[in-house]
Amino acid sequence: MPNLSRETFLNIIISLGLLVFPFIATAMDEPFYITLATRVAILSLAAVGLNLALGTGGLVSFGHAAFFGIGGYAMGILASHAQTYTPIFTWPFVIEGTNQMLIIWLVAIVMSGIAALFIGLLSLRTSGVYFIMITLAFAQMIYYFMISWPTYGGEDGLSIYVRNQFPGVNTLDPSSFFYICLALMFAGLGLSAMIKNSRFGAALQAARQNEERLAATGIRPFNIKLTAFVISGMITGLAGALMADLNRFVSPTMLSWHMSGEIMVLVILGGVGRLYGPVVGALIFIIFEFIFGGMTEFWQFYLGLVLLGVVLFARGGAIGLLAGKARHD
Amino acid sequence: MSTTLLFEQLLNGLQYGVTLFLMAAGLTLVFGVMGLINLAHGSLYMIGAFACAAVAAATGSFWLGLVASIVAAGFAGVLIEMFVIRRLYDRDHLDQVLATFALILILSEGCRMVFGSFPLYLDAPGFLAGPVTLFGGFQYSAYRLAIILVGGLVALGLYLLITKTRLGIRIRAGEADREMIAALGVNIATLYTIVFAIGAALAGFAGAMMGAIQSVQVGMGEPVLILAFVVIVIGGIGSIKGALIGSILVGVVDTLGRVTLPGFFNLFMDTAAANSVGAALSSMSIYVLMAVILIFKPEGLVSNNA
Numbered sequence: 001m002p003n004l005s006r007e008t009f010l011n012i013i014i015s016l017g018l019l020v021f022p023f024i025a026t027a028m029d030e031p032f033y034i035t036l037a038t039r040v041a042i043l044s045l046a047a048v049g050l051n052l053a054l055g056t057g058g059l060v061s062f063g064h065a066a067f068f069g070i071g072g073y074a075m076g077i078l079a080s081h082a083q084t085y086t087p088i089f090t091w092p093f094v095i096e097g098t099n100q101m102l103i104i105w106l107v108a109i110v111m112s113g114i115a116a117l118f119i120g121l122l123s124l125r126t127s128g129v130y131f132i133m134i135t136l137a138f139a140q141m142i143y144y145f146m147i148s149w150p151t152y153g154g155e156d157g158l159s160i161y162v163r164n165q166f167p168g169v170n171t172l173d174p175s176s177f178f179y180i181c182l183a184l185m186f187a188g189l190g191l192s193a194m195i196k197n198s199r200f201g202a203a204l205q206a207a208r209q210n211e212e213r214l215a216a217t218g219i220r221p222f223n224i225k226l227t228a229f230v231i232s233g234m235i236t237g238l239a240g241a242l243m244a245d246l247n248r249f250v251s252p253t254m255l256s257w258h259m260s261g262e263i264m265v266l267v268i269l270g271g272v273g274r275l276y277g278p279v280v281g282a283l284i285f286i287i288f289e290f291i292f293g294g295m296t297e298f299w300q301f302y303l304g305l306v307l308l309g310v311v312l313f314a315r316g317g318a319i320g321l322l323a324g325k326a327r328h329d
Numbered sequence: 330m331s332t333t334l335l336f337e338q339l340l341n342g343l344q345y346g347v348t349l350f351l352m353a354a355g356l357t358l359v360f361g362v363m364g365l366i367n368l369a370h371g372s373l374y375m376i377g378a379f380a381c382a383a384v385a386a387a388t389g390s391f392w393l394g395l396v397a398s399i400v401a402a403g404f405a406g407v408l409i410e411m412f413v414i415r416r417l418y419d420r421d422h423l424d425q426v427l428a429t430f431a432l433i434l435i436l437s438e439g440c441r442m443v444f445g446s447f448p449l450y451l452d453a454p455g456f457l458a459g460p461v462t463l464f465g466g467f468q469y470s471a472y473r474l475a476i477i478l479v480g481g482l483v484a485l486g487l488y489l490l491i492t493k494t495r496l497g498i499r500i501r502a503g504e505a506d507r508e509m510i511a512a513l514g515v516n517i518a519t520l521y522t523i524v525f526a527i528g529a530a531l532a533g534f535a536g537a538m539m540g541a542i543q544s545v546q547v548g549m550g551e552p553v554l555i556l557a558f559v560v561i562v563i564g565g566i567g568s569i570k571g572a573l574i575g576s577i578l579v580g581v582v583d584t585l586g587r588v589t590l591p592g593f594f595n596l597f598m599d600t601a602a603a604n605s606v607g608a609a610l611s612s613m614s615i616y617v618l619m620a621v622i623l624i625f626k627p628e629g630l631v632s633n634n635a
Contacts, residue, residue: 054423060422060423060426062426122620122623122624125623125624125627126623126627128422129360129366129422129566130562130566130627132366132422132426133366133558133559133561133562134562134619134623136555136558137555137558137559137562137616137619138616138620140555140616141612141613141616141617144612144613145609145612145613147612148605148608148609148611148612149605149608149609150605151605257551257555261430261433264426264427264430265427265430268423268427272423298438298441298442300434300437300438301434301435301438301439301442303431303434304431304432304433304434304435304438305431305435307427307428307430307431307434308413308428308431308432308435311424311427311428311431312413312416312428315424
């Protein structure tokens with residue numbers, strides 16, 4: 001299986017490259033590159049979440065910005081309350097804000113999981129184009145809700161002054177925060193590899209390939225797909241909390257449908273259903289944005305051209321190009 | 330709340346619904362006949378608005394602008410269909426979403442390159458600029474009333490086109506069985522291009538008409554596009570009748586929700602809280618409507634096979 005090993009080789013190179021990247025950036029005296037690499041790690045994690053639903057489960061969700069944004073707002077709301085020492089709720093019980101990343105992550109994961117459960121329950125009743133449009137519409141619903149709800153900044157969004165804390169780590173140091181994000185990205189990749197190779201993953205892939213057959217073996221495709229959708233939303237929600245922490249800012253832009261499209265583009269640029277597809281996609285995206293965004297304000301025009309080219313002529317994405325066709329599994 | 334205000338908002342909702350219908354009709358036609366989901370439909374709306382604003386500014390005639398919007402959007406539709414969309418019919422929906430998302434980036438940024446980031450302004454023609462007096466001394470914007478009438482006429486025209494003409498028969502046949510009408514000697518490729526161009530021209534026309542109410546700017550088509558998606562999900566994908574019902578429903582619910590919900594919450598909250606809760610919930614109202622309809626009729630109000 002030469003192709004498989006080539007893909008594994010590529011994955012190892014990318015992982016090592018990311019691991020040593022802060023040293024390279026420091027040696028080059030370009031600390032800003034570390035921030036770029038942090039964005040790569042976070043966007044990868046968001047796309048890993050989507051890839052689980054889209055690549056493994058065949059659920060073309062065009063509303064993952066909802067989870068990304070909910071994660072972001074979980075961070076924004078908790079941290080802003082911690083910063084002003086005001087409780088979020090006083091009734092029926094008191095909930096205080098916090099600046100501890102671990103709690104924020106947990107809240108982000110739980111909240112985006114709940115949102116994914118509700119959206120999934122409704123939208124998984126349908127399939128195909130309906131599913132695409134309904135996930136899009138629900139994400140828009142949350143987007144417009146946050147825009148018109150003035151308590152947490154409305155259209156202007158919400159800023160926090162200091163990055164949140166992680167026990168034993170100085171999160172203000174860019175490299176440290178990068179390694180936190182990278183560790184979570186690897187955890188996300190590990191989880192998605194584990195899921196794919198588990199019984200549940202087999203059932204999920206079967207749900208993508210042939211629902212009737214799966215049902216005939218006594219497994220309800222709906223439950224499988226809903227579970228995958230919720231896990232997928234949780235992972236993307238965690239990425240949203242990290243992204244908000246990186247920018248120390250959250251706004252409805254994180255919930256907009258352009259964000260959903262962008263996360264989807266990451267998955268496709270890298271290669272649908274590939275383990276490292278999201279990482280490669282995020283790398284290409286950030287490098288592209290960095291190079292072309294510096295040259296012209298119309299860089300998205302060229303991104304559109306590249307994307308169109310990839311969809312029309314280079315199916316399989318960048319990994320497909322570099323490591324050959326995916327195994328038919 | 331006064332009856333006059335309510336009636337005025339009802340007409341606004343109707344006007345919004347009619348505009349949505351022009352968008353949704355093209356989307357649902359393209360999906361019904363070709364099985365294609367087209368995100369770039371909002372860009373055609375934008376192209377229509379820009380063409381109208383540019384031509385109206387150059388010639389001073391809104392009517393020439395309106396013609397230009399139809400021609401420009403229709404022509405853009407033909408080009409897009411021939412160079413991109415045509416390759417997507419046999420692909421899965423994911424590829425269609427991505428390719429048309431790429432088209433949005435290209436068309437939006439292309440438009441920004443040509444016209445810049447500042448919005449253009451388009452004035453309604455002089456004799457429609459003021460209000461008209463309807464029965465009982467009730468005054469309403471003449472231009473919005475004209476949109477309702479024109480939209481209604483277009484809907485009627487589309488209905489006649491689909492049900493009474495040879496082209497309409499072919500379109501319906503294409504929806505039902507693509508191979509069979511190809512075997513009967515109908516040129517499928519041309520038929521698809523025509524259908525796509527009709528949808529594009531309708532979207533461009535809607536953009537031009539709305540351009541005189543809103544400002545003409547890059548990205549103006551996207552909110553309308555998403556509402557049009559909601560419309561066709563509610564109405565049933567592929568059904569023109571469903572698109573009409575869905576558009577009016579969405580237009581009216583959206584507009585009335587914005588007006589009535591803050592007042593409703595004011596009954597048991599103070600004004601500031603009622604306004605913010607009302608605004609937040611009214612922005613969600615049509616999505617709630619969609620969710621409710623999906624729970625009871627997952628295939629939409631008007632089934633595709635009807």
